[in-house]
Amino acid sequence: xxxxxxxxxxxxxxxxxxxxxxxxxxxxxxxxxxxxxxxxxxxxxxxxxxxxxxxxxxxxxxxxxxxxxxxxxxxxxxxxxxxxxxxxxxxxxxxxxxxxxxxxxxxxxxxxxxx
Amino acid sequence: xxxxxxxxxxxxxxxxxxxxxxxxxxxxxxxxxxxxxxxxxxxxxxxxxxxxxxxxxxxxxxxxxxxxxxxxxxxxxxxxxxxxxxxxxxxxxxxxxxxxxxxxxxxxxxxxxxxxx
Numbered sequence: 001x002x003x004x005x006x007x008x009x010x011x012x013x014x015x016x017x018x019x020x021x022x023x024x025x026x027x028x029x030x031x032x033x034x035x036x037x038x039x040x041x042x043x044x045x046x047x048x049x050x051x052x053x054x055x056x057x058x059x060x061x062x063x064x065x066x067x068x069x070x071x072x073x074x075x076x077x078x079x080x081x082x083x084x085x086x087x088x089x090x091x092x093x094x095x096x097x098x099x100x101x102x103x104x105x106x107x108x109x110x111x112x113x114x115x
Numbered sequence: 116x117x118x119x120x121x122x123x124x125x126x127x128x129x130x131x132x133x134x135x136x137x138x139x140x141x142x143x144x145x146x147x148x149x150x151x152x153x154x155x156x157x158x159x160x161x162x163x164x165x166x167x168x169x170x171x172x173x174x175x176x177x178x179x180x181x182x183x184x185x186x187x188x189x190x191x192x193x194x195x196x197x198x199x200x201x202x203x204x205x206x207x208x209x210x211x212x213x214x215x216x217x218x219x220x221x222x223x224x225x226x227x228x229x230x231x232x
Contacts, residue, residue: 035220111158
């Protein structure tokens, strides 16, 4: 059973470009979380999605950031018109059920560098 | 809002020694979960140990154990017989079960643990 897969592992963008980060949850998991980790910081919650639904996006910036988790395919975190401050590691975690959701499995993250 | 504080940015011990990483948190909730995650240089977030707040017994996983003091809102991690492979960032994290008004984990800033040979 493959773990949570994130790609790309490293992504370089110039200011103003778009960044698309992909996350394939573990097989059978229908809940996905996205987190951002700035240098020397812990992970910060961004958004929580179920298939075709955004459950909680309270941690996501209101501008330029969006997330989706379609019925088929991976979850996508999209950052439009990237700025240098978006440079960070972005982690995805998946969970198998809503009962407690305390069993989160993390991917290895995507390191976004904005030039 | 919940906060998690790790007051030790970095710690260094000799191999085979015992080390304790501290974590305090602030919440008005009575039911919650606490976690310790390990992040080695590979960047993978690995769950080390988990504690349910309603359980008085401290969680243990092989060489890893916690000292959970609910009244003091303290959740320290003890690593016994430390090994070189334990070198990593360690993050303390907090979660309220669904329906508690928040989703996702709240993390501390981490402690960089270095095991010296």
